[in-house]
Amino acid sequence: MPGPREVVPFTVNGDAVAPAVSPHTTLLEALREDLSLTGSKQGCDKGDCGACTVLLDGVPVLACLTLAVEVRGRRVTTIEGLAKGPKLDPIQEAFDACGALQCGFCQSGMMVSARALLDRNPRPSRREIEEALSGNLCRCTGYTKILEAVQVASGQCRPGEGALLTGLDPGAPPPSLASGGGEGSQGPGDPREEPLFPARAGGRGEGGTRAGGVAESDR
Numbered sequence: 001m002p003g004p005r006e007v008v009p010f011t012v013n014g015d016a017v018a019p020a021v022s023p024h025t026t027l028l029e030a031l032r033e034d035l036s037l038t039g040s041k042q043g044c045d046k047g048d049c050g051a052c053t054v055l056l057d058g059v060p061v062l063a064c065l066t067l068a069v070e071v072r073g074r075r076v077t078t079i080e081g082l083a084k085g086p087k088l089d090p091i092q093e094a095f096d097a098c099g100a101l102q103c104g105f106c107q108s109g110m111m112v113s114a115r116a117l118l119d120r121n122p123r124p125s126r127r128e129i130e131e132a133l134s135g136n137l138c139r140c141t142g143y144t145k146i147l148e149a150v151q152v153a154s155g156q157c158r159p160g161e162g163a164l165l166t167g168l169d170p171g172a173p174p175p176s177l178a179s180g181g182g183e184g185s186q187g188p189g190d191p192r193e194e195p196l197f198p199a200r201a202g203g204r205g206e207g208g209t210r211a212g213g214v215a216e217s218d219r
């Protein structure tokens, strides 16, 4: 016999929704099963992989660790909400242009995390990109193309020019867009660019807030 259910109103990608959920239904289950928004993936279901990452009031959270009842009255953005009608988000276009995916299972969580980063920091350094994506696991790509895609989306390089080629400090001139590249570039051996990837285990904060995200108390 089904247990008690509660109607929980919130917005998803700008639309008002009100699924009837049980007290233990996760946000990921509500999105995928009640609202048919299957772009957010169920990977580990325990907070380790980041495939379920969505934005809650603009902050990346792990939907598998967030209860649906916790989002009452709040604003949820999923991968389905990044595009504006037929126009893809620049981060989606950059992932495509850079070939930053193979099986694609990690991709929605990666792109949602990257979108949150660029919203708060339009020109992140490579280290800042690594920090922001450190809770998102990819078993296929080796991460280089993913880093490059974020650099491309932020206008700091073109496809094929980013990731291991430059440090891309905030405010620095685009390495090749401005000068043809080369000068000032930091190679892969530069100690300032010691990679954080592969992603650290447990790249999540208290209450499902993602590493690199901004806690509600900080907003």
Ligand code: FES
Residues within 6 Å of the ligand: 041, 042, 043, 044, 045, 046, 047, 048, 049, 050, 051, 052, 053, 062, 063, 064, 065
């Ligand atoms: S499904 Fe792996 S962190 Fe949520």
Ligand code: FES
Residues within 6 Å of the ligand: 100, 101, 102, 103, 104, 105, 106, 107, 137, 138, 139, 140, 141
């Ligand atoms: S592309 Fe397969 S897990 Fe990232």
